[in-house]
Amino acid sequence: MREDDENPIETATLPLDAWHRAKGGRMVEFAGYWMPIQYEGIMAEHLWTRENAGLFDVSHMGQLVLSGDNIAEALETLVPGDISALKPGRMRYSLLLDEDGGILDDLMITNSGHSFYLVVNGAVKWDDIAHLRDNLPDEITLNHMDDHGLLALQGPKAVDALARMGLTPLQPGWPTVGELVFMQASPYDWNGVPVALSRSGYTGEDGFEISLPNEALAAFADTLCAMAEVKPIGLGARDSLRLEAGLPLYGHDMTPEIDPAEADLGFAVSKRRREEENFPGAARILGHLEDGPPRKRVGLLVDGKLPVREGAKLFDGEDEIGVVTSGGFAPSVGAPVAMGYVPRDHAIPGTAIAAEVRGKLVHCTVTTMPFIPHRYVRKQGA
Amino acid sequence: MPRYFTEEHEWIDVDGDVATVGITDFAQGQLGDIVFVEVPDTGAELSKGGDAAVVESVKAASDVYAPVDGTVTEGNGQLEEDPALVNSDAEGEGWFFRMTLADKSQLDGLMDATAYKAFCDAL
Numbered sequence: 001m002r003e004d005d006e007n008p009i010e011t012a013t014l015p016l017d018a019w020h021r022a023k024g025g026r027m028v029e030f031a032g033y034w035m036p037i038q039y040e041g042i043m044a045e046h047l048w049t050r051e052n053a054g055l056f057d058v059s060h061m062g063q064l065v066l067s068g069d070n071i072a073e074a075l076e077t078l079v080p081g082d083i084s085a086l087k088p089g090r091m092r093y094s095l096l097l098d099e100d101g102g103i104l105d106d107l108m109i110t111n112s113g114h115s116f117y118l119v120v121n122g123a124v125k126w127d128d129i130a131h132l133r134d135n136l137p138d139e140i141t142l143n144h145m146d147d148h149g150l151l152a153l154q155g156p157k158a159v160d161a162l163a164r165m166g167l168t169p170l171q172p173g174w175p176t177v178g179e180l181v182f183m184q185a186s187p188y189d190w191n192g193v194p195v196a197l198s199r200s201g202y203t204g205e206d207g208f209e210i211s212l213p214n215e216a217l218a219a220f221a222d223t224l225c226a227m228a229e230v231k232p233i234g235l236g237a238r239d240s241l242r243l244e245a246g247l248p249l250y251g252h253d254m255t256p257e258i259d260p261a262e263a264d265l266g267f268a269v270s271k272r273r274r275e276e277e278n279f280p281g282a283a284r285i286l287g288h289l290e291d292g293p294p295r296k297r298v299g300l301l302v303d304g305k306l307p308v309r310e311g312a313k314l315f316d317g318e319d320e321i322g323v324v325t326s327g328g329f330a331p332s333v334g335a336p337v338a339m340g341y342v343p344r345d346h347a348i349p350g351t352a353i354a355a356e357v358r359g360k361l362v363h364c365t366v367t368t369m370p371f372i373p374h375r376y377v378r379k380q381g382a
Numbered sequence: 383m384p385r386y387f388t389e390e391h392e393w394i395d396v397d398g399d400v401a402t403v404g405i406t407d408f409a410q411g412q413l414g415d416i417v418f419v420e421v422p423d424t425g426a427e428l429s430k431g432g433d434a435a436v437v438e439s440v441k442a443a444s445d446v447y448a449p450v451d452g453t454v455t456e457g458n459g460q461l462e463e464d465p466a467l468v469n470s471d472a473e474g475e476g477w478f479f480r481m482t483l484a485d486k487s488q489l490d491g492l493m494d495a496t497a498y499k500a501f502c503d504a505l
Contacts, residue, residue: 046440305417305462309443
């Protein structure tokens with residue numbers, strides 16, 4: 001019995017490395033870091049997060065701050081979102097695009113009032129930093145916040161746990177933990193430690209991402225994990241949760257060969273930007289949005305129990321038509337699911353196709369995503 | 383009935399010319415939640431070190447290798463319905479397949495329980 005592992009050249013440790021090991025985390029190499037793939041087991045951790053609250057350490061991700069003048073306008077030369085319309089305290093999902101419209105990374109952009117805060121993928125953060133430095137005006141300062149960690153608290157009970165942490169809004173009148181809504185961010189004080197929260201995440205559940213100084217991470221994580229509804233959750237469950245939520249993973253479901261229309265991320269191409277046609281790769285992307293892309297990311301419901309994983313070829317009869325980019329057993333669905341790329345005329349829900357696994361064909365049905373409904377808290381009292 | 387172990391974390395119970403093969407408790411613990419097991423067809427000819435079965439956990443698919451040469455006489459049909467048997471009873475009810483032994487001398491190169499425990503402790 002052997003497993004195929006990826007072995008990056010150098011492996012760094014996260015600020016919470018010792019904390020993960022003390023909690024029984026099984027450490028694997030991911031995005032250049034030793035990271036916990038699981039603590040008690042992926043299945044249990046996945047289901048716990050859907051019912052309670054799971055604490056993820058995502059400190060491998062890149063936290064960047066852009067300061068200076070006219071940042072929104074400058075960012076709009078690199079991403080297709082309406083960043084100028086982003087009000088202070090609001091965030092938006094966007095995409096770094098190359099000049100052909102291929103996806104270099106997906107990221108979160110927050111208007112912090114005095115600056116813009118970006119969260120980018122760990123695996124490509126150095127490339128992103130180089131791309132931003134090369135393409136933004138010299139007057140804009142880019143600060144890589146490598147002295148800060150990033151935690152995510154996800155699940156229906158995340159808000160209850162976080163509200164009990166004693167986080168005080170930095171200014172009177174700014175939102176309390178419970179008052180934040182999906183895709184809103186605000187700064188807090190925690191026993192003298194500055195903590196930035198956003199109501200966002202990568203599981204499809206309600207939840208928060210929490211940025212704070214490295215030296216305060218362990219105390220914050222310990223205080224959260226002392227609460228009955230919170231358990232630490234590893235990368236394995238993070239992947240199965242995001243797969244069920246239909247959320248694409250950079251480097252797998254999105255690459256520089258794929259544009260936002262193909263990735264079914266047209267929502268990230270804002271209306272004003274479509275009208276102005278002035279983002280990278282606009283001709284290709286707008287053509288694909290108008291006429292339909294030649295291939296498209298879709299969800300796949302898999303017949304039977306055999307997991308269909310990344311790399312599996314997709315067939316319509318004898319014809320190879322596409323490839324699976326993410327897939328596996330979905331604990332909350334109770335069956336395998338996958339996402340992958342198929343030609344436009346196959347991207348219709350209900351279309352029957354097959355995936356090849358070890359020489360056998362497994363029947364699949366094209367479906368809309370998410371596989372498990374999102375439970376974001378968009379408005380108070382809703 | 384002697385039990386032998388491989389460095390690839392398979393166990394093999396030998397009873398005369400027939401053997402039962404599975405993955406060890408250490409292996410199932412490393413794999414985590416097992417969601418699918420593909421056992422070989424009856425009659426399949428296996429060669430030592432070659433692919434024999436596949437075990438799929440939530441996170442990955444892993445190959446299981448034949449500990450010795452031989453012919454498959456039976457796959458564990460229960461694993462199709464309940465792959466988690468490998469987690470709950472890896473070295474009992476969670477066996478993978480039974481096979482004939484083509485060359486019993488191949489067993490000499492395998493570990494006994496004490497040697498396997500020392501092997502795992504050193505990992």
